[in-house]
Amino acid sequence: MSVAQQWRDARPKVAGLHFDSGACSRQSFAAIDAAATHARHEAEVGGYVALDAAAPALDAGRAAVAALTGLPSANVIYTSGSGNALDLLLSSWPGERTVACLVGEYGPNLAVMAANGFEVRALAVDGAGRLDVDAAARQLAADPPAIAHLTALASHRGVAQPLAEFAEVCRAAGIPLVVDAAQALGHLDCNVGVTAMYSSSRKWLAGPRGVGVLALADELAQRLQPRVPPPSWGLGIPAVQMLDGVESNAAARIGFSVAIGEHLAAGPEHVRARLAEVGGLSRQVLADTPGWRVVESVDEPTAITTLEPVDGADPTTVRARLIAEHGIVTTACDVVRAPFEMTKPVLRISPHVDTGVDELEQFAEALRAVV
Template identity: 30%
Template sequence: MNNDDLSRLRAVTPGCAQVFHFNHAGASLPSQATLNAVIEQLQREALGGPMEAADNRVQERARNAAAALLNAEPEDVAFASSGSAAWSQAFNALGPWQPGERILVGRHEWAGNLACMAEAVKAGARLEVIPCDAHGAVDPQALAQMIDGQVRLIALTWLPANGGLINPAAQIGSVARRHGIPYFIDAGQALGQLPCDVQDLQCDVLKGAGRKFLRGPRGTALMYIRAQFLQRLLPVHRDVLSAPWDGKRFTLRDDARRFETSEVSLALLAGLANALEEHNRLGAFAIRQRIAHLSNGLRQRLKAIPGLTLRNLGAANQQSGLIAFTLEGWDSVALKQTLAERRINIGANGVAYTPLDMQARGLTNIARVSVSYLNTQEEIDVLLENLMELATRPQISMSTQSP
């Protein structure tokens, strides 16, 4: 990805001219073509009738692009309104939990997933945390030592929301597949940032949101379900699409769309299809290289700011584009708000996002910069200049932690 490529990509992304955006892990900036795809579908619905403007080709484009992203088959992909909605649907479809059954998770598990698991714990299941290695990543060898006949699920957040760690998802998958244990991956921060091959990961379920590094619209998400695992999942919610009437009975579909409903926003899916196709044309490896180059350099430069402490996990030079830090004298939410007034967007996470990891590390909140291939060195210079200035005038805020 050379300078000409970057200039072209930024020129067709309207937000790049308005803000210095370092919150791609929250939601990235869509291209004008993605915006146009949403608007054009809405116009067709407004002018010709919403039902009459329904076009199966929109969903086909999105499904084919998602399958190419994941190295999966289109029939193994379902769409949802959010990553959390997709994950909870798949988890609840596992069926009732029995006392003594075990769920093994990484310490960095996303809180929304843990909230679903809490219902299983109420039924008597045990939630257990897999030990970390010396770099703070989930340890596959430690996981292997935990396996017994009571383990019913292994769940992993591949890239945690509160720092730069990249968990060894494929190695965890090897342990899960070897023992025949269902394996769920939360790839919310990975999709659009890292190459993602579900065959290599050996996962049974993987989900991610469209709005993050994929640069799709809010309100979109995708879920992969391994074909051989699908029959073990019985969705709680069903309708005429997911369980159609065959003349005698209502029968669940034999593809991933058993997790979809007949009511869907084609406008949002049209935007997602365009965003996915743009990502696939750029190529996941080229994107990964640029994000790694920018974020590795930024981490080093952040160390020069007085009072700033990096709060990342993971081996050096093997981290994601998410950079967590705290700044002495600043509440992270107040820091985020102050930078926003200067048109610089960052994130701020509290304990509620990743409670197991934040509590284990004694952190109450962190500021988070997340870098995309769209960012430039000039933008990074502006961010650093502002952080350096704010470091010299601490301002404690009583703001509550932001979601």
């Protein structure tokens, strides 16, 4: 059975077309049932007793994250999302607070960096917004930051960054590399030897909303100094334990554990190949859509396709009409997503592995109709 058919069979039938996995994908029956079962168990025996009983399931989720990131399962921390994960990491950072990142860095990430007192330095990119690895290597050597940060796949453009190559540069320079894998985990190969990686549950891994993960290399996990409780208290509690608080939506975490387990069972390499295929099909079908320019090249190995309006269409209005009139869910990306790179809003589609040419052609027809 194909990856596409497995994905489709494992989920409720979609109402319309769901081209929005880059925002929030569709959960499987198994993930939904696992979360509901835990919530029921909390009602039966009490939340903390149920949490203790769920330890094996949560540990299995940590092991699955470790398999995808290459970072130790003992240092995998559940969070409430990607933004929370980055804030936990940066607020616990010891010493100098400088970070090198892309010009097109995700706006909310920049806000978290600023809130934690980090000075941001821009890394060189090419005309497509892709990191120029050689130029970045020279920058890091000339003026090393405390952290290099790379969003491996942006939310406003489906360009895959050279993660493995940059990880090698950072290792050679002795600079910790922190990776935002919110769009990349479950989409691209992220097991490339980085210092820290964080992601969300709800995107390509198709887990519940309100869950995220932060994974750390051993050396960094030992260095972090969480702000709560104050380090001056000298309690001797490991940083990983302090960051991974007990008070949480355990049911959602268990749903995430099941979802990432399903991803591993399907074969990450098969999922990646199918997502790249879907992205190529999307760009071919949409290449000549009047009033829009496809941003990515056909062979970009991602399923995110960005449509830039060329005749004045408003992506927010278009998105609303696609939902109301055609039952098609997409994303309108405003400039706040990449405030130092974007010049106008764009429309984004992010279909998952179950999408075929017929659905893409249906979308293209609907897009022409609403514009």
